[in-house]
Structure formats: C-alpha cells, structure tokens
Amino acid sequence: MGKYDKRFVRHTSTIIMVLSFLIKCILTLLFSSVLYYLWLIVTNYRVAWFSMSQKGLWLPLFPFVGNAYLAVFTGLRVNMLSSLLWGERVAGMPLNFWYGKHYHYVINSAEKARIVLNHPKCQDKAALYNNLRYIFKNSILLSPEEQWKGRRRYLRSAYNTNMINTFIPTFYQQSCALIDLIKKKKPEDDHYKFFNTHAFMNFFLTSIGWLAEDVKDSDVKEFGHLVDKTQDEFVKLFVTPSIPISIWIRSPLGTKLYIFRKQMMQVLNNIIKKKIAQMAKHSEYVANTTELPLVELLLNDGYDSLEKQTEIFHEFTLFAAAATDTTGHSLTFVFTLLGMFPDIQQKLYEEVMSVVEDKEIDNQMLSKLVYTEAVLNEALRIFPVIPLLGRYCHKDIELGDKTVPAGANIVLSIFHIHRNPEYWDNPLEFDPSRFLPENCGKIKPGSFLPFSIGPRNCIGQRMATTLIKMTIATVVRHFKISSKHKSIKEFKLSSCISMKTRYHLDLHFTPRSQNGH
Ligand code: HEM
Numbered sequence: 001m002g003k004y005d006k007r008f009v010r011h012t013s014t015i016i017m018v019l020s021f022l023i024k025c026i027l028t029l030l031f032s033s034v035l036y037y038l039w040l041i042v043t044n045y046r047v048a049w050f051s052m053s054q055k056g057l058w059l060p061l062f063p064f065v066g067n068a069y070l071a072v073f074t075g076l077r078v079n080m081l082s083s084l085l086w087g088e089r090v091a092g093m094p095l096n097f098w099y100g101k102h103y104h105y106v107i108n109s110a111e112k113a114r115i116v117l118n119h120p121k122c123q124d125k126a127a128l129y130n131n132l133r134y135i136f137k138n139s140i141l142l143s144p145e146e147q148w149k150g151r152r153r154y155l156r157s158a159y160n161t162n163m164i165n166t167f168i169p170t171f172y173q174q175s176c177a178l179i180d181l182i183k184k185k186k187p188e189d190d191h192y193k194f195f196n197t198h199a200f201m202n203f204f205l206t207s208i209g210w211l212a213e214d215v216k217d218s219d220v221k222e223f224g225h226l227v228d229k230t231q232d233e234f235v236k237l238f239v240t241p242s243i244p245i246s247i248w249i250r251s252p253l254g255t256k257l258y259i260f261r262k263q264m265m266q267v268l269n270n271i272i273k274k275k276i277a278q279m280a281k282h283s284e285y286v287a288n289t290t291e292l293p294l295v296e297l298l299l300n301d302g303y304d305s306l307e308k309q310t311e312i313f314h315e316f317t318l319f320a321a322a323a324t325d326t327t328g329h330s331l332t333f334v335f336t337l338l339g340m341f342p343d344i345q346q347k348l349y350e351e352v353m354s355v356v357e358d359k360e361i362d363n364q365m366l367s368k369l370v371y372t373e374a375v376l377n378e379a380l381r382i383f384p385v386i387p388l389l390g391r392y393c394h395k396d397i398e399l400g401d402k403t404v405p406a407g408a409n410i411v412l413s414i415f416h417i418h419r420n421p422e423y424w425d426n427p428l429e430f431d432p433s434r435f436l437p438e439n440c441g442k443i444k445p446g447s448f449l450p451f452s453i454g455p456r457n458c459i460g461q462r463m464a465t466t467l468i469k470m471t472i473a474t475v476v477r478h479f480k481i482s483s484k485h486k487s488i489k490e491f492k493l494s495s496c497i498s499m500k501t502r503y504h505l506d507l508h509f510t511p512r513s514q515n516g517h
Contacts, residue, residue, distance in 0.1 A: 040101060046405040047103045054096045054105070080128075081387050081495040084413065093416065102127030104390065104409045108416030110423055110446035112399045116391055116410050117454035123148070126390025126409035132497070134249075135230065135261060138311075139318035140459070148456070154301070155315075156459065158207070158294040164462050167206040168363050171467050174202050175361075175474035182479065182509050191335075191507050192500050193228060196328030200224030202467050203323035207316075208275065209293035223267045227321045230260045231496050268313055271295075276303065294319060319460075325498040326385045327464050331471055333383040334376060336505050337430055338476070339483030344432060345476070348375055352473045366469050374435035376468055380450040382430060382488055385498045387415035389452055414449055415499075423447035428488045479509040 041048045084106065087095045095106040104126060107113065116122050123145040136142055140151050157163065178198050185194060204220045233256055248254045275295055292300065298312045338345040351371045359365075389412045397404045404410060419427040423444050424434070433439060451458035458464070475481075484506040485491070492502045 044101075044103070044407055047407045050105075050403075050405050050408060051096055051098070051103050054094070055091060079494040079496060081415065081493055081499060084388065084411075084415075088416075093413075099128055099409075102409055103407075104128060104411050105404055106411040106413055107399070108413050108420055109400075110417055110420070110444050113412045113414075113417060113449060114446035114453065115399060116397065116412060117389075117449075117452060117456070119391075119397055121395040121406075122391045122393055122397060122410070123454075123456055124392045124394065126392050126411060128388075128390045128409065128411065131234070134257070135234070135314075136318045136321075137314040139314045141318050141322065152455075152459070155294070155297060157291050158297050159459050159463050160291070161462065163291055163293070164466055165363055167202075167463065168361075168366070168466065168470070170205050171202055171470040172361050172474070174198065174205070175471050178471065179474065179478050182475065183511065185509070187506075187508055188504070191332045191505055192325075192329055193225070194328075195331040195335075196228055196324050197221060197224050198471065199327035199331070199467070200227065200320065200324040203320060203327075203463075206463070207294035207319065208271065209296050223264060223320065224324055226260050226264045226267070227317075227324050230257065230264070231321070231325060231498070233257055233260070234496055264317060265313055268316060269309075272299070272303070272309075272312070272316075275299065321497075322458075323460055323463070327467060329385045329498050329500050330376075330380060330383070330464070330468055332500070332505065332507070333385070334379040334468065334472060335475070335481050335509075336483050336485060336507050337379050337382070338375070338472075339481040339507055340485050341430055342482075344375065344430070345481060348372055348472070349476050352476055356473060356477065358477075361470060361473055366466060366473075369469055369473060370437065371432065372469055372472055373465070374432040376465065376472065377435040377448070377450075378430060378432040381418045381424070381434075381448060382428070383491075383493075383499065384414045384418050384450045385500075386450070386452075387493075387495050387499045388413055414452075417447055417449065420447070430488060475509070478512060480512055482508045482510065 084095065087097060087106075093106065093108045097104050097106070107116075125142055129142060133142055138144075138147065140148060140155060143151060181194075181198075200223065201220060204223070233253060249258060272295070276299065279296070279299065295316065298315055301312075302308050303312065338348065348371055351369060355365050355368045391410050391412075393404055393406050393408050393410060395406050397410070399410075417423070421427055424447070434443070446453065451461040451464075493499055494502045
C-alpha cells in the first residue's frame with residue numbers, strides 16, 4: 001500500500017468514527033425524546049390531550065425544554081411579553097406553550113380571567129413563576145394557598161385605608177423632594193430608574209415605620225438599585241425552565257444574581273438590626289399599637305431564629321420589589337403619556353390647580369382629583385406594568401366551551417385584555433374619559449385588572465394609586481411635561497415581571513412660570 005493509500009484509509013476511518021458517533025448521539029436523542037414524550041403523556045395525559053386539541057404550538061417541541069424556547073430564535077430580545085406577542089402572531093389566541101414539562105394555556109378574555117382569578121382551586125401560582133423562588137422563596141407572592149391565606153390575613157393591615165392615610169404626609173414630603181431632583185435630572189438619565197428610586201423611597205419610609213430617619217439615605221438607594229438590577233438580569237433565566245437552580249447558580253449569571261442577593265441581604269440586615277434596637281428601646285410604643293407598618297409587623301411575628309430571619313428577609317424583599325418597579329414604571333408611563341397629549345395634561349393641570357391651589361396636598365384633596373385618577377387608570381390600561389399573571393389548576397376549570405384540565409397552568413394576559421377591541425373602543429387611543437364616573441358603568445367586569453382581581457390581587461393597590469396620584473399632582477403643579485413620541489402603537493415593550501419599553505423614552509420636564517405656563 002502506497003503512502004497516499006494509507007493516509008486515505010486513516011482519514012476514512014476517522015470520518016467513519018465521527019459519523020458513527022454523531023449517528024449514535026442523534027439516535028440517543030431521538031430515543032430519549034420518544035421516552036420523554038411517552039412519560040409526559042402517561043403522567044400528564046389529560047393535559048397533553050388538551051394541548052393537542054388546541055391550535056398552534058401544542059407540541060412540547062424540545063424534550064425537557066418545551067417550546068417556549070422557540071421565541072429565542074425569533075431574534076427578539078428574550079423576555080416574556082415579546083415572546084408572547086411573537087407566539088400570538090404565529091399561532092393566534094388562545095395560545096399554548098410548554099415551559100419545560102409545564103403546559104401553559106394563555107387567555108385574553110375578561111370573562112375567563114374573572115373565572116380563573118376567583119376560582120378556589122386556582123389560587124396557586126403557575127409554573128412560569130418557578131425561577132422567582134430563588135429570590136422570593138415562599139413569600140406571600142409565591143407561597144402555596146394554604147400558607148398564603150394566613151400570611152395575607154396577617155400582613156393585610158399594613159396597607160389598609162387607615163394606614164395609607166397615615167402615609168399621605170410622607171408621600172407629600174417625598175413628592176416635594178422629587179421636584180428638586182427633577183430639576184437636576186438630565187433628559188438622558190434613565191427615567192424608569194429615577195422614578196423607581198422615588199417609589200422605593202416612599203415604600204421604605206412607610207414600611208419601616210417610626211424613626212426611619214436613623215437609616216442612611218444611601219442604604220435605601222442602594223437597595224432600590226439592587227432590586228432593579230436583579231430584575232434586569234433575572235429575565236434571562238426565563239429561558240432555562242428545566243435547568244435546576246443548583247446548576248445555573250454556578251454560571252456567570254447565577255454568580256451575579258447570588259452577589260446581588262447577598263448585597264440586598266446585607267443592606268436589609270443592617271436596617272433590621274437598627275429597627276430591633278429601636279423597638280427594644282421603645283417597647284411600650286409597639287405594644288400599644290394595633291396597626292403596624294410592614295417591618296414592625298414582620299418583626300413582631302418573631303425574629304429569634306435564623307429561619308425566621310430568612311423568612312422576613314424574603315418577605316421584605318418581595319414587598320420592596322413588588323412596590324418599586326411597578327409604581328416607578330407606572331409613573332414613567334403616565335408622565336410620557338401626559339407629555340404626548342398636551343390637551344389632556346392641561347385639563348389635568350387645571351383640575352389640580354382648582355382643587356389644590358398652592359396648599360399641602362392631603363387625603364381629601366386627593367379624593368377630589370377625579371380626572372387625575374381617570375388619567376392614571378387609562379395609563380394603566382394601555383401600559384399595565386404587570387402584563388401577565390399565571391395560575392395553576394388543581395381541578396378541572398370550565399372556561400366557556402372548554403374544560404382546562406387539572407395540572408394545566410393558565411396565563412392571563414392583562415396586556416391583551418386591556419387592548420381587546422371587544423371591551424374597549426379604539427383601544428390604542430389614550431382617552432381618560434373612559435374612566436370618568438359617568439362612563440365607569442360601561443366598563444365590562446374583568447376587562448380592567450392592572451392590580452389583578454380576586455382574593456390574590458395586589459395588596460398594595462391603594463398605596464400605589466395614592467402615591468402615584470400625589471406624585472402626578474405635585475409634579476404637574478411645577479412642570480410642563482413634553483415628549484416627542486407620537487402614538488401608542490410605536491412603543492416596543494418588554495417584561496420580566498414588570499413591563500417597560502425596550503429603549504429610553506423621550507421625556508422632558510420644563511419648570512412652569514408663576515402664571516402656570
Ligand atoms: C402600579 C403599581 C402596582 C401594580 C400595577 C401592581 C400589580 C400587582 C398584580 C397584578 C399583582 C398580582 C400578581 C399575581 O397574581 O401574580 C400584585 C400582587 C402583589 N403586589 Fe402589587 N402592584 C403595584 C404596587 C404594589 C405596591 C406599592 C405594593 C406594596 C406595598 C405591592 C405589593 C404586592 C404584593 C405583596 C403582591 C402579592 C399579593 C398576594 O399574593 O397576596 N404592589 N400586584
């Protein structure tokens with residue numbers, strides 16, 4: 001055999017080895033896929049059957065990963081809302097997707113949303129929330145219904161009407177402080193971050209309770225930024241439904257999140273230590289009070305064991321996160337819309353000036369700001385900052401002509417319900433008059449649910465609306481707002497938990513002169 005023949009034989013055998021290895025890999029993958037599908041159908045046959053009776057993406061295309069992953073290949077930035085919008089374009093509504101081995105059925109109907117959110121067997125959260133457990137563990141948002149009930153009953157009093165009324169002077173003071181900050185703010189500064197800090201500051205001051213001034217401003221700001229940064233990184237995890245936390249925590253993203261979590265814990269532990277020292281000094285104050293702010297309520301439940309301390313950390317982190325991005329992003333959207341629609345801004349300004357003049361804004365005045373509230377509701381309709389909710393079905397749920405089987409997850413797209421022409425004429429038109437008292441009767445139940453509805457709705461709804469109204473009234477008194485955005489259609493949105501635009505918004509605040517111009 002010549003030199004070239006030997007080389008040919010060597011190359012050919014290497015190629016054959018590589019090819020046979022590849023074929024073995026493909027066969028193993030195919031075999032394990034068949035086994036996986038068989039296992040899925042046997043263990044979950046009613047859900048699998050239901051998914052197959054739906055149009056669109058009913059097949060859990062990739063074994064172990066599902067088909068929600070497909071959105072990664074669309075060239076869109078990976079996030080829940082864009083993925084859903086992509087799925088809707090491809091398959092229409094109601095949409096199906098498999099998040100790992102978990103089947104999700106997405107609906108955009110107000111009637112069905114009411115059934116699901118009020119159903120006693122549908123109060124646990126959908127599998128879609130699973131990754132959030134790394135940060136929020138078994139806090140009120142994620143805890144199973146049995147645990148959640150008692151927790152909700154206990155914590156509810158921190159945000160009841162009486163408590164919110166005691167928050168109003170703080171909201172006013174902080175809104176006035178915001179005026180100075182807006183004057184220093186540059187148009188290129190991130191608006192979401194800016195209003196998130198305002199939201200967090202208000203949440204912090206009202207949840208920590210008395211003697212809050214002992215805590216450093218920088219601690220508070222740091223915590224607000226950490227909540228924000230964590231969410232920006234967290235969104236990337238939604239494409240890893242089947243990778244156990246123990247594995248991804250070792251990835252660069254996992255390490256980053258671990259560090260953020262540790263930093264948050266340090267800030268919070270410092271705050272809580274100071275709070276405990278204060279409470280020990282003034283025990284009679286705590287003993288005499290029936291309604292307590294969040295942190296005192298949490299500490300009153302016991303802080304002696306490491307287990308209890310960790311539980312308080314997760315609960316407080318959840319509340320902080322839930323209160324910050326939602327309120328901050330809503331404020332950013334409201335101001336942008338006011339900047340885009342000067343006539344509406346003028347009408348709102350006139351209402352504020354006629355009710356408030358140049359006085360300190362109190363609870364009574366806030367309740368008279370009817371048009372301002374209508375503007376806020378219309379902004380939340382067009383931009384519901386929590387665009388998606390999910391519930392797990394413990395029992396079969398009758399939804400119109402369909403029975404969603406036990407074991408399925410239902411995703412409610414608030415975003416789609418709020419923009420559904422069946423419920424709203426010209427849904428992409430910014431028209432606050434829809435929410436004026438004389439028109440409220442026309443709103444179909446379940447078609448407006450920015451804070452969700454049913455027993456597991458937002459605990460902070462009253463706090464959020466009061467704070468936002470106070471902030472709008474104070475800011476509009478001092479500034480004329482402008483924005484170059486022309487129509488609502490042009491906004492490209494994304495969401496992890498809370499929604500924002502995929503880019504910087506054009507938003508300017510110009511101080512008003514003495515005569516209001
Ligand atoms: C504009 C502002 C806000 C919006 C749009 C909003 C929206 C929502 C929605 C839609 C839910 C239901 C989530 C689900 O079912 O998975 C929720 C739950 C929750 N929100 Fe809010 N929220 C806002 C502000 C706040 C504030 C200021 C706080 C804190 C004081 C807060 C604390 C919570 C908590 C603790 C839950 C979980 C309640 C439970 O499971 O019992 N939220 N929020």
